[in-house]
Amino acid sequence: MDTPQNTALLRALTELPGPLPTSGVIHVVIRHTDRFTVVGNDLAQHPGLSTTAVGFAVRIQSLPQGAEVGIKALAARFPEGEKLIAAALRELEAHGYLQRARERLPNGRIVTRTVFCNQPAALLRPRTEPAQQLPPAVREILAPLPVQAPAPERDLAPPPGPAPDSVPPPATTPPYTAPMPEPQPTTPPFVPLVPPPTAPKPPPRPLPQPHEPTPQLHRAATALLADLRRHTPQFTLSEDDIHRLAPAVAAWLERGAHPDTIRRTLTTDPPQPLRHPAKFLRHRLTALLPARLPEAHELAAPPTRPRVTVTPFQTCDGCERAFRSPIPGSCRDCRTTHAQPARTAA
Template sequence: MDTPQIIAPSHALSAGVVHVNLRHTTGFTIVGNHLSQHDELSLAARGLAVHIQSLPPGARVGIKALVERLPDSEHRIAAALRELEEFGYLKRTRQRGRDGRVHTRTVSYNHPDAASLGKEQPRRNPAPAPAPAMAPTPAPAAPVQPPAPAPAPAPAPAPQPQPQPPAEVIAPRLVPVPTAQKPPPPPLPAPRNPTPQLMHAAAALLTGLRQQAAQLTLTEADIAFLAPAVAAWFERDASPASVRHSLTADLPHPLRFPAKLLRHRLTALLPSGRTLPAAFRAEPLQNCDGCDRAFRAPEPGHCGECAAFGSRSVSA
């Protein structure tokens, strides 16, 4: 008889998911299946809830702060926050601080039951176990004597139960509200004489930035807002090539707010130009009326040699 050959595997392979798990010892967050397998929450809301629960206490979880850390848009993050509020995983309240400004206080719940109670789940310290009573040491035996008749003892009063102190309730730790105010951004530079030709050249330069960097595509409102600053650069003897290089060099990736970046560079990298004191300004170049050579002087006229030659001719 020939040796039997095995054609099919001994067991059928499963078509479902296969988990390969490693035990986490540091840097992990416990998430319940009621959140990860929620039937009505979107995947964006579930992922945002896990992200918020993994943050340390006091971290900023506003829409602007989340947009800076996550690749999602403001509209998607706002919709996910509303879902988490609807199903009890998040609670946002507006409060007025000591500085008079209105702040948003956000409380994250790791279970909807904590939100239904209206408070966080505090951790209680277990009461220490009572120490075992020590058995008394038996005294040495005395010689047995006949008992003397004694009066019957009066019945002892029943012990009154001692009132138990109320259990210590740990108040939930509230997230501190940030009160530090950010300094306002410096004002955008403005030209001294905003002529129509100057403003048109500034707008044309801003419109053409997208040809060098596609991420610098600006809206009409952004161009109208930034054009005066570019015109101020032109007034300070900055060439269009130098302005374009200052605005497009070493761009961050990804660039989410191109108008804010251009505003910062137009303000922080503003050249000195004509803003120097008069003692440090270079006199303009003039062409000599006699020899047509270039020389520096505040007004047109003759160069030094021609002026000296003319004075010698007059004296002769």
């Protein structure tokens, strides 16, 4: 059977003016009347941008004002993954098409402002329009760039020969002085949200180890890891993986975690598809390690301080002065005064 032909396309080719090229692409240009975006050749044919970056630049340029263009927002809108989108956005940032800056709002909240420019090279050219007439968001970005002042008009020189008396001499005009730019508010330094691929990665956290490793703990840990595939076939581990992850499971068992709890924590909601089950289990065994159970003496109430007995005040029956005593009576002076006559009488 012959290859099916698009009759509408063939009819459009016959209507193109001039001879058609013998090789290469043939453009059939139909003018858009709605839902179109103008894309410059400096972006479409940029030699330093990958095809993925150019494609996301066109997609971002076609979105309306205020649309979310973060990594997760683009991943939810388009079929590409987050890593590919992050790499494309880094390329656009490196070539000036995309700029992301953090800004503090009057209410104290910090937001990320994203600005896309379809011609970043044009921002470096001299501009004649004052920056005060631009929108505030664009004015802050264009503030560091110089503004070219219009050249002063030259006075026309008089023709050679004596000047007639009726013609007054040309008035001299002062040179044009460019207006002083208004001080722009200082913006916080730009902090990239996605680290570059060459940024040093933090060292991985060590695998948990039991405080007192015993043969019983090791046997129970290896049995639990080997039994995971019976409940979830995705977690089929090799003997080397089981031997490597057994100390971490033993640390969980040593801290009082039940085997069913460990199995449910390790195998619930895994990523799809699960390419490296051993690495996934290592991450969960390290990041979700339960806290150590407290000992019995740690749960006991702290000892209370001994209560200090305060001797109350009493009023003396003789002189009515206040004195400290557990029982009512007389003060020391009154007791001494009454005791002296008794000894004298004796």
